Amino acid sequence: xxxxxxxxxxxxxxxxxxxxxxxxxxxxxxxxxxxxxxxxxxxxxxxxxxxxxxxxxxxxxxxxxxxxxxxxxxxxxxxxxxxxxxxxxxxxxxxxxxxxxxxxxxxxxxxxxxxxxxxxxxxxxxxxxxxxxxxxxxxxxxxxxxxxxxxxxxxxxxxxxxxxxxxxxxxxxxxxxxxxxxxxxxxxxxxxxxxxxxxxxxxxxxxxxxxxxxxxxxxxxxxxxxxxxxxxxxxxxxxxxxxxxxxxxxxxxxxxxxxx
Amino acid sequence: xxxxxxxxxxxxxxxxxxxxxxxxxxxxxxxxxxxxxxxxxxxxxxxxxxxxxxxxxxxxxxxxxxxxxxxxxxxxxxxxxxxxxxxxxxxxxxxxxxxxxxxxxxxxxxxxxxxxxxxxxxxxxxxxxxxxxxxxxxxxxxxxxxxxxxxxxxxxxxxxxxxxxxxxxxxxxxxxxxxxxxxxxxxxxxxxxxxxxxxxxxxxxxxxxxxxxxxxxxxxxxxxxxxxxxxxxxxxxxxxxxxxxxxxxxxxxxxxxxxxxxxxxxxxxxxxxxxxxxxxxxxxxxxxxxxxxxxxxxxxxxxxxxxxxxxxxxxxxxxxxxxxxxxxxxxxxxxxxxxxxxxxxxxxxxxxx
Numbered sequence: 001x002x003x004x005x006x007x008x009x010x011x012x013x014x015x016x017x018x019x020x021x022x023x024x025x026x027x028x029x030x031x032x033x034x035x036x037x038x039x040x041x042x043x044x045x046x047x048x049x050x051x052x053x054x055x056x057x058x059x060x061x062x063x064x065x066x067x068x069x070x071x072x073x074x075x076x077x078x079x080x081x082x083x084x085x086x087x088x089x090x091x092x093x094x095x096x097x098x099x100x101x102x103x104x105x106x107x108x109x110x111x112x113x114x115x116x117x118x119x120x121x122x123x124x125x126x127x128x129x130x131x132x133x134x135x136x137x138x139x140x141x142x143x144x145x146x147x148x149x150x151x152x153x154x155x156x157x158x159x160x161x162x163x164x165x166x167x168x169x170x171x172x173x174x175x176x177x178x179x180x181x182x183x184x185x186x187x188x189x190x191x192x193x194x195x196x197x198x199x200x201x202x203x204x205x206x207x208x209x210x211x212x213x214x215x216x217x218x219x220x221x222x223x224x225x226x227x228x229x230x231x232x233x234x235x236x237x238x239x240x241x242x243x244x245x246x247x248x249x250x251x252x253x254x255x256x257x258x259x260x
Numbered sequence: 261x262x263x264x265x266x267x268x269x270x271x272x273x274x275x276x277x278x279x280x281x282x283x284x285x286x287x288x289x290x291x292x293x294x295x296x297x298x299x300x301x302x303x304x305x306x307x308x309x310x311x312x313x314x315x316x317x318x319x320x321x322x323x324x325x326x327x328x329x330x331x332x333x334x335x336x337x338x339x340x341x342x343x344x345x346x347x348x349x350x351x352x353x354x355x356x357x358x359x360x361x362x363x364x365x366x367x368x369x370x371x372x373x374x375x376x377x378x379x380x381x382x383x384x385x386x387x388x389x390x391x392x393x394x395x396x397x398x399x400x401x402x403x404x405x406x407x408x409x410x411x412x413x414x415x416x417x418x419x420x421x422x423x424x425x426x427x428x429x430x431x432x433x434x435x436x437x438x439x440x441x442x443x444x445x446x447x448x449x450x451x452x453x454x455x456x457x458x459x460x461x462x463x464x465x466x467x468x469x470x471x472x473x474x475x476x477x478x479x480x481x482x483x484x485x486x487x488x489x490x491x492x493x494x495x496x497x498x499x500x501x502x503x504x505x506x507x508x509x510x511x512x513x514x515x516x517x518x519x520x521x522x523x524x525x526x527x528x529x530x531x532x533x534x535x536x537x538x539x540x541x542x543x544x545x546x547x548x549x550x551x552x553x554x555x556x557x558x559x560x561x562x563x564x565x566x567x568x569x570x571x572x573x574x575x576x577x578x579x580x581x582x583x584x585x586x587x588x589x590x591x592x593x594x595x596x597x598x599x600x601x602x603x604x605x606x607x608x609x610x611x612x613x
Contacts, residue, residue, distance in 0.1 A: 005484040012491035016498070023502075045279055050498065056403075057491055057522060060529055061484070063405035069471045072405060073463035076412025077420075077455045083413060084420045123406070127413045130392050136383035137275055197339060218339065237442050241449050249456045253463070 009061045016054040017144050020047045021182060024189050024199045025208050045137075047186065052140040058147075059122070062115055070253045075116065078108055079123045086128035097180060097223040098230030101128070103238050105146060106172055106231075109153030111246040117150025141186040148182075149175045165239055172235045176228025180220045188215060262595055263543060264394040266550040267386055270297075270595055273554040273561075274382030277589065278375045280561050283570040283579045284367075287374045289586055294381035295321055297596040301389035321381035328380075329373035336369025337361050344575040367572040389595065397537075401530030412462070420455060427451055480528075487525035494518025546598040553591035560588025 085100040101124055109117020122143040129135050129142075152175075156167060189199040197215040199208065274294055281287045298321055338350075338357050343364025352358040392414060399407040427450050428438075436446055497515030501508055561568070570579040 001481060002484060005481070005488050008488045009484065009491060012488065012495055016491060016495050019495075019499070045276070050494075053494065053519065053522060054491075056526065057487055059406055060402050060526060061487065063403065068463075069466040070460075070463040072408055072471075073412065073459040073466060074456065076409045077416050077459035077462070079409065079413040080416035080420045081452060081455050083417055084424065119409070123409055123413065127410060127417075130395055130410070130414065131417065135387055135395070136379070219335075233441055237445055238448065241445065242452065245449065245453055245456070249460075252460065 006061055009057060013054040013057040013061070017051055017058075020050040020054065021141075021144075021185050023047055024185060024212070025205060047189075048137045048140060051144055051186075055122070055140050055144050055147075058118070062119060071116070074249070074253060075119055075123065078104070078120060079127050082120070082124045083128040083131060086124070086131075097176070097220075097227035099227060100230075100234060101125075101146070102149060102175060102179070102227075102231050103172060103234040104242070105150045106153040106168065106175065106235070107239060107242045107246065109150035110156055110168060111243055111250060112154070114151040114154030117152075117154040118147040119150075121146035121148070121150035138183075138186065141183055145179055145182045149179065164243075168239050169232050169235050172231035173228045176231040177224045180224035180227065181216060184216060184220055185212075188212065262389065262550055262598060263541065263547040264390045264398055266547040266554075267389055267595060268398070269554050270550055270592065271382050271386035273557050273592060275379055277557065277561055277592070278378035278382070280565065281375065281378075281568045282371065283568050283581075284371050284374060285579050285581050286568060286585065286589065287371065287378055289589055290378045290592070291321075291325070291374065291381055293590070293593045293596065294378060294385050296593060298381060298385035298388055300596045301385055321377060321384050324380050324384075325374075325377040328377050329370050332373025332376070333366045333370035336372065337366045340365045340368070342573055364572040364574065364576050367576055371570075371572070385595075397541075400526060401533045402526040404530070404533040416455070416458070419458070420451070423451055423454055427454075483525050483528045486521055486528065490518050490521030490523075490525055492518070493521060549598065550594050553594035556591035557589050560585055560591075564588065 082101050082104045085104065105117065105121045105124060108120045112120075125142045125146045126139065129139050153168075153171060156171060158164065159167065197211055197218060199211065203211070274290060277290050278287065281290065337347075338361070341359035341362065343360075343362030345363035346360045347363055347366075348361050350358050350361065396407060396410060396414075399410070424447070427447050431446055437443065438447075494515055495518070497511050497513075497518055500511040501515060504511065564582065564585045567580060567582045567585045
């Protein structure tokens, strides 16, 4: 019963998060009457609150499943190592959207599974925000998206040595772009920019998609391509030794003496 | 330093103000107030450095403004070709950019940049004024494990940074030079392995001190069920709100019920975790003043929304300004006034000792 309820909570909070991120796209499907500025201004705040609630539900369920002392210690220490990398990113501006935090999140998710990957992604963003003064309404969105990157890394098939690394490189490249595509959605409805690139209440789905594509291509694509290439470059260097080290420690962490 | 909860309410009020205001005069007023608070919090931080309060923001608000406002104006002018006052025309064959560059589009973009700066500045001031440990104390009891993970991470960061320097020095002594990305591998691998070794030691120490020694700390079925139900009701209310405009007031209530169920589940989940504080922080008069200032500003935002509306299209005109609205918004200045007085009092107390 507990597993069933946990599954329901994962599905519902995931659905709430995804639908809230995609709100600008499916909202026009409702065919509701445009209500002008009020809706335009309230939408970003409402979506931030909903994503925050979905994140809280997911976190309380994930941590509620008896996180062992070993998992907590390893998670805390890995988050510290990755946050130091984020600190380097803040101190020394790196080109475009390149950020060194995604490679460790992806590898940790791949080795330890989706639950650990989600927590690693979410906590890394939270810890580094606390350290670098980055707490703000954007934080739940960043935590959710980085959590998804770690979680989906845990779903990658462990295909053996031949395909393992190329798969992770491709995954890192894809998430370099996806992170930008997803994270832009939270502030896109808030920005009142050029008409052919701005979200407006009551637009049709194709029109909304076309406007978002134009907005993304103009403002973020080049930035995100640099992030994607940076992810692949870091994974080329780090993936093999990090997977080896983490797998060895996973075996040590899970070592237990049975009562026989 | 003011209470973290009062300052959080202040930051959220600034966020709401920036979201509501399209009038550049009020946005400018909000920006000036947040800059004042940011500056005061920074000054207070020098005095209370020993308490570890506040952290440097990666980008100061004024520097952010210098980037966001011109960039917003330029971007909007280049891509939006509406407005009566044409400054110059770009060739029509240029994709997206071709067309008239108007003064109105420049102004509109600059206002967007200004509003983004207000949000950034508000949270930069919040981050400056509230210590990391105070933020950690805001963690609800339901998130006990999350709080432990965060505490471990924050505690280990200085150690990790120290290890990084030591490993770099050791490798440099061996003749290792950092020329490219691949040269980081002999530094990163020992850093990771030493961190994981520390994690093993820490886990053993936690178990030895009885951490998670109870047989089953998983969420009780009731809490899980309530959380799932709350999510279901919230999701249903949210989808219903979007797809059935006629029933919106009812569905708003359904969504609120979902939120209430979720909050009850969180309360139940946190009830088992006892939270003790060695030196509890008292709610002081200054915190009440901050909350009162926020309420005044919130009331102004809600009751005088008409004054917040402004559009430079079709032709640029001077925005309206209502002194009463501005006075109401001045409630957000309270955190900028209080720390200076507190600082003087603290200095006096130190002198007395």
